[in-house]
Amino acid sequence: xxxxxxxxxxxxxxxxxxxxxxxxxxxxxxxxxxxxxxxxxxxxxxxxxxxxxxxxxxxxxxxxxxxxxxxxxxxxxxxxxxxxxxxxxxxxxxxxxxxxxxxxxxxxxxxxxxxxxxxxxxxxxxxxxxxxx
Numbered sequence: 001x002x003x004x005x006x007x008x009x010x011x012x013x014x015x016x017x018x019x020x021x022x023x024x025x026x027x028x029x030x031x032x033x034x035x036x037x038x039x040x041x042x043x044x045x046x047x048x049x050x051x052x053x054x055x056x057x058x059x060x061x062x063x064x065x066x067x068x069x070x071x072x073x074x075x076x077x078x079x080x081x082x083x084x085x086x087x088x089x090x091x092x093x094x095x096x097x098x099x100x101x102x103x104x105x106x107x108x109x110x111x112x113x114x115x116x117x118x119x120x121x122x123x124x125x126x127x128x129x130x131x132x133x
Contacts (some may be wrong), residue, residue: 002052005123007032009051011042011068012086013060017108021055024112025119039063043071046078053103053123058087069099084122086110 008031010021018035025031034051036042038060045051054072058065065085072078082101088108104122106115 003127005031005052005120007034007049007051007053008119009033009042009045009054009056010035011037011039011054011056011060011065013037013057017057017086020112021115024115025055029116029119039065039068039071042068046072046081050077051081053119054081054083055106055119056083056085058085058105059089066099069102073101082123082126084119 008025010018010025010033012018012021012035018037022033022035026033034045034049036045040063042054042056046054056065056068065083065087069083072081072083080101082103084103085105086108087105103126104118106118110118
């Protein structure tokens, strides 16, 4: 995992949520945010520039967030990229939070003004001591 959090890849199929995430993270958090609509676009974006973190919807058409996570974990260059899932399905939350490399799950709907602190809290819990965040 990267020592600091600067670049976030958002993988979300709903345009309104994409825009809300980008606005909520880029300006107030100072993060570089790239947005993809599906898992295949995400893999192409990761090949161009590896993000520090992936914020990904669990339930997307074609490739679910879990499918994308499985593909990422099979490749050495993407296996260690941390993921935070977004989901409206509360029954999925406990099971998926235990997967390797998943820092946590943010339930939908989320409060945009709380998003940065949620992500930073999850990031800090997963960052080894002595690393800057």
